[in-house]
Amino acid sequence: MIFARLSGMEKTKPLPISAKLVDKKFLTHDVVELHFESTPAFHFEPGQFVSIVIPGAGPGGRDLRRAYSIASHPEKNVFELCVKLVDGGPGTTYLNALNIGDSFKGIAPYGDFIYKVRPGKSAIFVSTGTGIAPFRSMVFSKIYKENKPAFTKLVFGARDTTDLLYTEELHAQLQPDLLGQFVQVLSRPTSEWGGFNGRVTDWLRAHTTQIIWQETEFYLCGNGAMIDEVKQILSLHGVEKTSIHQEIYYKPKADGRIEE
Numbered sequence: 001m002i003f004a005r006l007s008g009m010e011k012t013k014p015l016p017i018s019a020k021l022v023d024k025k026f027l028t029h030d031v032v033e034l035h036f037e038s039t040p041a042f043h044f045e046p047g048q049f050v051s052i053v054i055p056g057a058g059p060g061g062r063d064l065r066r067a068y069s070i071a072s073h074p075e076k077n078v079f080e081l082c083v084k085l086v087d088g089g090p091g092t093t094y095l096n097a098l099n100i101g102d103s104f105k106g107i108a109p110y111g112d113f114i115y116k117v118r119p120g121k122s123a124i125f126v127s128t129g130t131g132i133a134p135f136r137s138m139v140f141s142k143i144y145k146e147n148k149p150a151f152t153k154l155v156f157g158a159r160d161t162t163d164l165l166y167t168e169e170l171h172a173q174l175q176p177d178l179l180g181q182f183v184q185v186l187s188r189p190t191s192e193w194g195g196f197n198g199r200v201t202d203w204l205r206a207h208t209t210q211i212i213w214q215e216t217e218f219y220l221c222g223n224g225a226m227i228d229e230v231k232q233i234l235s236l237h238g239v240e241k242t243s244i245h246q247e248i249y250y251k252p253k254a255d256g257r258i259e260e
């Protein structure tokens with residue numbers, strides 16, 4: 001059982017947990033969703049992450065730690081992770097090898113990348129790949145539903161239609177009251193695609209006049225190169241640093257290439 005704390009004011013101290021895998025499914029060819037029950041249960045804010053111990057995978061057989069954002073909302077009685085499998089990566093190989101009933105040891109919850117209540121302001125969530133995980137937690141959480149932004153856009157960037165995540169549920173969650181929109185953008189669609197063609201940064205540049213930049217909170221999650229480029233755009237539009245919230249999953253490649 002995961003207990004929710006709704007004030008959003010004080011954070012829970014991270015504590016050691018043992019998390020048992022209770023469900024697993026592939027969302028795409030290389031992204032797996034894992035559901036865990038934690039002992040003991042822990043409180044978390046939407047947007048926080050768990051730190052997982054990868055036994056003996058480090059230099060000299062030492063343990064490694066890897067961070068994963070919680071993709072489910074705090075009111076659920078299991079917590080869900082959404083993990084992109086990285087070829088030869090110790091963390092993702094370990095998680096993908098877990099069978100139902102297996103457990104990992106970790107520490108949770110961590111992180112300051114949480115949903116901030118900002119009455120009257122809009123919110124734009126920008127993600128690439130599994131960077132969508134904390135945003136799924138946020139927009140399904142009670143604190144978000146009870147303190148909705150004036151308008152929400154969740155912009156998700158991927159390479160191709162085979163990389164899309166949470167399509168139906170996020171459209172259904174965000175659009176019914178017309179105060180939100182789930183925007184999927186594809187950088188290299190190989191099949192017919194009626195949506196936006198380009199990167200998340202192209203989408204922001206293409207919507208300059210529709211965004212009220214200084215009345216919006218920006219949440220950015222995914223690879224560091226994308227986040228740097230988005231922040232350059234925000235700075236051109238005079239967005240205050242206090243309105244920019246970020247979670248970097250990994251740094252850009254040496255050649256500066258952005259991957260979606």
Ligand SMILES: Cc1cc2nc3c(=O)[nH]c(=O)nc-3n(C[C@H](O)[C@H](O)[C@H](O)COP(=O)(O)OP(=O)(O)OC[C@H]3O[C@@H](n4cnc5c(N)ncnc54)[C@H](O)[C@@H]3O)c2cc1C
Pocket residue numbers: 049066067068069070081082083084085086088089090091092093129130131133247248249250251
């Ligand atoms: C706060 C935080 C939260 C995170 N949450 C998530 C999450 O919810 N889901 C998730 O899949 N990852 C997440 N990550 C990344 C995760 O911690 C690992 O870095 C990743 O799973 C790779 O670990 P590995 O040991 O398998 O491979 P490593 O050997 O550590 O990584 C190999 C390379 O893979 C690339 N890489 C790492 N992560 C990704 C990714 N997500 N997509 C594409 N390429 C990647 C990088 O170039 C990296 O150098 C998060 C990272 C941080 C710091």
